[in-house]
Amino acid sequence: xxxxxxxxxxxxxxxxxxxxxECVQDMDHENMFWYRQDPGLGLRLIYFSYDVKMKxxxxxxxxxxxxxxxxxxxxxxxxxxxxxxxxMYLCASSPNxxxxxxxxxxxxxxx
Amino acid sequence: xxxxxxxxxxxxxxxxxxPIINCAYENTAFDYFPWYQQFPGKGPALLIAIRPDVSEKxxxxxxxxxxxxxxxxxxxxxxxxxxxxxxxxxxxSIKTGANxxxxxxxxxxxxxx
Numbered sequence: 001x002x003x004x005x006x007x008x009x010x011x012x013x014x015x016x017x018x019x020x021x022e023c024v025q026d027m028d029h030e031n032m033f034w035y036r037q038d039p040g041l042g043l044r045l046i047y048f049s050y051d052v053k054m055k056x057x058x059x060x061x062x063x064x065x066x067x068x069x070x071x072x073x074x075x076x077x078x079x080x081x082x083x084x085x086x087x088m089y090l091c092a093s094s095p096n097x098x099x100x101x102x103x104x105x106x107x108x109x110x111x
Numbered sequence: 112x113x114x115x116x117x118x119x120x121x122x123x124x125x126x127x128x129x130p131i132i133n134c135a136y137e138n139t140a141f142d143y144f145p146w147y148q149q150f151p152g153k154g155p156a157l158l159i160a161i162r163p164d165v166s167e168k169x170x171x172x173x174x175x176x177x178x179x180x181x182x183x184x185x186x187x188x189x190x191x192x193x194x195x196x197x198x199x200x201x202x203x204s205i206k207t208g209a210n211x212x213x214x215x216x217x218x219x220x221x222x223x224x
Contacts, residue, residue, distance in 0.1 A: 004154070035214075040120070042216035043155070043200065090154050099145055100212060102154030 006103035019078040023091030032074035037088040117215025134201035141203040
């Protein structure tokens with residue numbers, strides 16, 4: 001069964017901490033994405049990557065960075081966590097011209 | 112700016128009813144329109160998708176209707192069941208290498224037994 005695995009289901013961090021969210025896919029997909037999901041706002045794209053070491057900003061990149069050193073792994077970094085980054089974070093991967101496969105999400109709370 | 116507009120935000124139907132969720136877009140370059148289903152505590156999962164060369168696609172109890180001239184598409188769930196209670200997202204993508212999807216804001220569907 002193909003999978004996108006996010007390293008943590010729940011995470012609680014303090015304001016100002018550097019936070020790493022990890023995502024691994026086993027489908028050899030070219031594209032990987034990070035979204036955040038908030039009630040009433042749907043899924044908003046933070047960053048995406050279409051190849052190793054390549055990254056592109058999405059709709060809401062401020063306060064985030066990403067890293068893709070290997071094809072199967074895409075990391076989201078919160079440089080200095082703030083309370084307005086409390087959210088559900090979803091990672092997804094896709095082949096070119098195909099549907100997305102999502103991970104189960106990481107619910108991050110910043111206190 | 113929301114590239115794909117989805118309505119309603121929430122929907123409650125009786126078991127056996129036919130909930131309809133609507134989406135609209137402006138960008139005529141969109142050429143792939145999937146629907147995703149999300150259960151609580153899970154990530155969204157691809158449910159059904161359509162390309163603009165057809166007006167309707169059925170998979171089991173789920174049907175997408177597509178109106179290219181109106182730039183609208185909708186999801187119909189026949190004989191809805193309590194197990195269909197979930198959040199549904201429509202989406203659209205442009206033919207690019209990165210395959211970016213633009214999502215609607217989601218519809219929370221509740222099917223009452």
